[in-house]
Each structure stands twice: as structure tokens, then as C-alpha cells.
Amino acid sequence: MTEAPAGRAAGARSSLQVGGLTALTTVDYPGQLAAVVFCQGCPWRCGYCHNGHLQPPRAGAPVSWTEVMAFLRRRRGLLDAVVFSGGEPTLQRGLRAAMREAKSLGYAIGLHTAGIYPGRLAGLLQEVSWVGLDIKAPWQRYDAVTGRPGSAARVQRSLDLVQASGVDYECRTTWHAGLYPEEELQALGQELAERGVARWTVQPCRLAARATV
Numbered sequence: 001m002t003e004a005p006a007g008r009a010a011g012a013r014s015s016l017q018v019g020g021l022t023a024l025t026t027v028d029y030p031g032q033l034a035a036v037v038f039c040q041g042c043p044w045r046c047g048y049c050h051n052g053h054l055q056p057p058r059a060g061a062p063v064s065w066t067e068v069m070a071f072l073r074r075r076r077g078l079l080d081a082v083v084f085s086g087g088e089p090t091l092q093r094g095l096r097a098a099m100r101e102a103k104s105l106g107y108a109i110g111l112h113t114a115g116i117y118p119g120r121l122a123g124l125l126q127e128v129s130w131v132g133l134d135i136k137a138p139w140q141r142y143d144a145v146t147g148r149p150g151s152a153a154r155v156q157r158s159l160d161l162v163q164a165s166g167v168d169y170e171c172r173t174t175w176h177a178g179l180y181p182e183e184e185l186q187a188l189g190q191e192l193a194e195r196g197v198a199r200w201t202v203q204p205c206r207l208a209a210r211a212t213v
């Protein structure tokens with residue numbers, strides 16, 4: 001995988017490929033009423049992925065970015081935030097312009113990312129006010145979980161960047177016992193705490209069970 005600068009100049013209309021839209025959520029951006037824009041495309045192949053339809057970089061888009069913006073204009077004053085999720089949002093070069101367009105309407109911007117493209121993430125952090133960073137597994141398990149070599153180093157760099165940015169964030173791990181033992185999950189939580197991660201959410205099979213370090 002190669003990386004390229006994310007986004008376009010401010011004011012440019014985004015070409016974001018949208019795979020879906022959730023009109024209202026209270027759980028995807030802590031403390032905020034938010035809409036979630038699901039971005040098309042992800043280069044990883046996690047075995048437990050529940051968004052397989054979002055993995056191809058292009059697919060029959062159920063909603064266009066223009067339609068999303070029209071929706072966001074109608075919801076001004078009713079929603080607080082827009083969360084860009086996926087898929088892997090940072091895959092798309094139109095993400096930054098899309099964030100800026102949504103921000104111009106007064107929304108706070110959230111980002112769900114697996115930290116796949118740290119170089120692109122670095123250029124996006126100034127646009128966002130909250131990041132949900134997926135920590136897929138203990139570092140030694142990463143490639144097996146994501147199906148891609150070298151994935152752990154990318155995420156470690158992304159975590160470093162998010163922490164250095166000062167942007168509010170949480171780390172999130174989806175786990176079940178078939179992936180790796182619970183003892184390794186606990187060790188991961190300990191390591192994240194030692195790295196200064198204040199909020200770590202564990203989602204067993206996408207259920208809402210939570211743990212905080």
C-alpha cells in the first residue's frame with residue numbers, strides 16, 4: 001500500500017464515495033448527537049468484518065455526498081456532529097474536503113479509523129475534534145487479524161500521531177475468544193494504559209460491553 005496526501009483544498013467539493021448514512025446515533029461520538037457517514041473502501045480483510053460491502057473502493061453508492069450534504073443542511077440545529085466511518089475513511093482522498101464541507105455547516109467532526117494510513121491521518125487531525133481509533137489486536141497478532149502484513153506498525157504510528165495532536169480520542173478493540181486469548185486482551189489493555197490511553201472500549205462481537213483503562 002502506498003500513501004498520498006489526503007484531501008483537497010478548502011472550498012473544493014468532495015468526491016467522497018459514500019457507502020451508507022446513519023441519520024442519528026448517540027453512541028458513535030461520545031456525548032454528541034451525530035450522523036454517521038460510512039465511507040466506501042478498505043484495504044484490510046479482518047475475518048470478523050461486518051462491513052464487507054464497504055471493502056471495495058467503489059460500489060453502487062446508495063447515497064451520494066451531495067445528498068449527504070443536503071441532509072446535513074436540513075439537520076442543522078438538530079445534530080451536533082458528523083462522524084466519518086467505514087470501511088476505512090482515510091483511504092479516500094476526498095475525505096478532507098468532505099470534512100471541511102460538513103464543518104462549514106457548524107458540525108463537529110468525528111473520525112473512525114483503523115489507523116491504516118498514518119501519513120494521511122496526520123493531515124486530517126486538524127479537521128477533527130474526536131477520533132475513534134481501532135486497535136484490532138495485540139501487536140503480534142495484527143497481521144493475522146487484518147490479513148495484511150506490516151499492519152501493526154501503521155497503527156502504532158497512527159496512535160502516536162493522535163496522541164501528539166491533542167485531539168480527543170478513544171481506542172476501540174473488537175474481540176472474541178476465537179481471535180486470541182483473553183489474557184492477551186488484558187495485556188493489550190495494560191500496554192495501552194502504559195502508553196497513556198485514557199479510554200479503551202472493548203466491543204465483543206459488536207455488542208456494547210465496555211471496559212475503560
Ligand code: SF4
Nearest residue numbers: 042044045046049087
Ligand atoms: S479495517 Fe474495518 S472495514 Fe476494514 S476489513 Fe477490518 S473491520 Fe472491515
